[in-house]
């Protein structure tokens with residue numbers, strides 16, 4: 001698991017350690033790790049550290065201090081290091097002295113600074129770290145823009161300046177880094193877009209701080225492998241779980257086919273289908289159980305261990321009746337229920353209907369409708385800019401688990417003290433019609449197999465992201481989580497291909513565990 005902590009948590013943890021250590025010791029640990037990463041990058045790009053050109057962007061706080069001490073270490077190895085001081089009066093005194101002593105130079109002149117950046121091999125962003133508030137200030141913008149235009153690799157110290165450490169929000173412009181070297185623990189803003197997209201590859205330098213339970217966490221291959229259901233000698237299709245899918249309509253039969261397809265690949269022993277697209281479902285997936293009398297609804301469908309309700313239901317009378325049945329207390333409240341797509345729009349019209357085992361899987365547009373249904377106004381853009389906050393708020397308002405889809409998918413449980421799961425896998429190519437139907441079928445299958453809603457949602461998002469990458473790479477199994485999206489070799493995919501790639505994604509996780 002990759003854990004992330006808020007600024008408040010980091011400050012408290014650092015405070016405890018600072019009191020025990022000699023002055024400056026913590027910063028030296030941070031600077032040593034930072035310099036080691038920079039040296040590695042310089043060796044790759046320049047062949048060696050000696051003679052390479054390094055520019056430090058130095059703000060007024062300890063983040064600038066880290067950059068200066070790391071710069072001093074690189075200068076001691078022969079790099080030509082220039083520190084650009086954004087707030088010369090407040091720059092870290094000891095850090096400045098160390099850099100000067102190691103042969104580094106300083107400038108406060110904007111033109112000089114930008115010219116240095118233009119010919120640098122490496123730029124270190126030490127403008128602000130966890131002490132940053134609001135967006136970048138105007139004085140920093142020329143340097144940040146020069147760094148974006150230069151060939152230099154940009155390394156963010158602790159986090160890219162301009163990214164909110166707790167939420168990943170970016171107001172205005174922010175540094176775009178190739179690598180972020182973060183200290184002690186991850187910060188939630190490094191895991192979730194738009195912050196994650198600015199952070200590039202994130203490397204964690206342990207500095208020995210002890211941390212409380214995390215505010216956010218991201219599953220890794222081993223966590224997913226441990227959560228995936230595995231049949232045993234005693235398993236049969238009923239013990240492995242039956243997932244019920246109530247989806248599709250005369251207008252949208254394909255949504256039912258896709259949800260069923262993913263449910264069949266999600267670990268449950270059998271899939272029962274209820275709805276108007278039975279013919280299309282059975283034609284595509286003859287193994288689906290379409291039980292007698294299913295036209296009358298969910299209650300007559302026979303035993304299921306989890307329901308998936310909503311994809312392609314449209315918003316006619318049938319859809320309303322289906323949601324009524326799904327929410328009906330007489331439907332076993334011990335059976336988990338996943339609501340997606342049209343069911344979410346219908347739920348929003350009624351407002352919160354808390355129920356045990358409820359998992360909602362909105363995209364940002366559906367999240368806006370759900371928020372409105374609970375009396376909270378927000379725009380799609382606001383939700384996309386602050387996913388962690390809105391996922392938590394929805395989970396609290398609706399008293400259930402909420403999986404908010406998008407460029408970073410996040411899953412929040414109903415306990416506001418619990419961590420939000422942030423999904424590290426995926427590709428922008430997943431933004432294709434029907435891909436959400438695949439996700440909900442898969443998550444429903446994992447619910448039926450016995451996973452708790454938070455686990456089912458986050459494991460489904462993880463596999464869905466891997467399957468999307470695998471399909472997008474033309475079938476080659478995608479790498480581990482955290483791979484930045486949009487890397488070479490990817491191409492367009494259809495939702496059916498994502499569903500077809502699920503077994504390969506599953507195997508890539510269990511093979512490596």
Ligand SMILES: NC(=O)C1=CN([C@@H]2O[C@H](COP(=O)(O)OP(=O)(O)OC[C@H]3O[C@@H](n4cnc5c(N)ncnc54)[C@H](O)[C@@H]3O)[C@@H](O)[C@H]2O)[C@@H](O)CC1
Pocket residue numbers: 014015018026027028030059060061062063064066090127128129130131132133134135136137157158159183207
């Ligand atoms: N506290 C510790 O024990 C450690 C801290 N470390 C480093 O220290 C950093 C935190 O240092 P600080 O608390 O000094 O805070 P920062 O260095 O993040 O920034 C604080 C300073 O930036 C100014 N500032 C705030 N928002 C700004 C903005 N938008 N634009 C420009 N300036 C802005 C503030 O006025 C303040 O002077 C961490 O991110 C990390 O890099 C590391 O050395 C590890 C140990």
Ligand SMILES: Nc1ncnc2c1ncn2[C@@H]1O[C@H](COP(=O)(O)OP(=O)(O)O)[C@@H](O)[C@H]1O
Pocket residue numbers: 341363405406407408409426427428429430431432433434435436437438439464485
């Ligand atoms: N830019 C992106 N990067 C990564 N994943 C994305 C991106 N855009 C969309 N997705 C994923 O694609 C899926 C789209 O689901 P959804 O919006 O419900 O589409 P549909 O309703 O057509 O099925 C979600 O799993 C979402 O997380």
Ligand SMILES: [K+]
Pocket residue numbers: 063125126127128129156157158159160161
């Ligand atoms: K920074």
